[in-house]
């Protein structure tokens with residue numbers, strides 16, 4: 145296993161981290177298969193993984209209640225006496241917070257669920273621009289300062305699926321130690337994007353990556369044209385290996401989290417992590433990745449440059465974001481992950497289904513996009 149420094153903390157984290165959002169379950173996504181999950185963690189930790197990522201709602205019945213991931217991890221770490229040997233990351237459910245006391249209450253609950261006195265990396269979970277002001281209003285920075293001072297948290301961070309400019313604003317708002325952003329070879333210009341993660345790294349934040357395989361679709365669902373490029377390549381690798389190596393090639397990235405729920409996937413990813421040093425991809429390998437990205441990008445449905453000239457829409461639709469989700473969906477064989485994110489990230493009023501077809505946006509569009517027609521496509525594909 146290779147290790148990299150987690151930004152300013154200088155802690156040496158394994159480049160492959162274990163994402164505990166997708167632990168093996170018994171039939172549904174709630175009841176964790178304790179035996180299988182424990183075996184995976186035993187193997188992962190024995191092979192040098194030292195970073196475990198969980199969150200309050202993982203493996204729960206809804207995002208408003210505590211799930212089983214933290215509880216399972218608490219039991220596992222206590223029984224195996226491994227708590228001190230790993231970095232434990234969990235997250236404050238920001239969407240459930242009403243006042244300052246809530247933050248303290250959730251942290252207290254989480255420490256109990258995880259059977260520990262401290263969290264190594266405590267992240268504000270899934271920050272969104274639409275609730276960020278509320279977080280500041282209820283005193284989130286004072287809460288973090290206090291929890292660090294009394295030792296319940298070692299390091300602070302945040303995760304977000306929001307856009308680059310917002311990520312940069314959050315990075316500049318507090319003395320964070322790290323951040324967790326979605327990134328993979330298709331997301332260079334989506335969400336935090338390359339610009340966002342480089343910005344965070346320049347400010348000395350450790351950068352952790354979520355959804356490195358876009359939830360599995362970059363490993364299991366690549367279009368045949370992409371598979372052909374890889375089949376013809378002189379370097380033979382599985383799609384997951386290409387995707388992970390692309391990430392670890394970036395020196396700004398400290399740890400890549402993957403949700404590995406089978407021993408096969410865990411072993412494969414561990415194997416890839418053995419020699420994935422920064423800037424190690426050859427010119428030839430980079431050319432192959434460029435070809436692959438190009439194929440994905442030919443599948444783009446709307447040539448929207450997100451200039452924002454069309455905004456504000458009188459119905460409140462977030463037109464550029466709607467098109468970004470449509471493009472992501474078009475690139476993939478399986479739309480379900482993108483559809484989930486669309487519903488998770490956008491307010492009801494921002495969705496394409498609200499279009500009144502007034503056409504004002506089309507008069508302003510710098511790319512001459514038939515916006516009304518394309519919004520119908522979005523609404524159809526995303527289910528609103």
Ligand SMILES: NC(=O)c1ccc[n+]([C@@H]2O[C@H](COP(=O)([O-])OP(=O)(O)OC[C@H]3O[C@@H](n4cnc5c(N)ncnc54)[C@H](OP(=O)(O)O)[C@@H]3O)[C@@H](O)[C@H]2O)c1
Nearest residue numbers: 163164165303354355356357358359360363384402403409
């Ligand atoms: N803070 C947040 O908002 C947030 C959001 C998302 C994730 N996260 C964290 O980030 C972690 C990583 O994200 P993720 O779970 O989406 O990671 P991911 O690696 O993009 O996706 C995991 C899925 O990829 C597939 N996979 C993994 N290794 C593979 C391999 N070698 N070959 C083929 N398929 C492979 C599996 O899919 P199948 O099961 O379909 O085979 C697995 O379930 C999560 O577990 C969670 O801890 C945080």
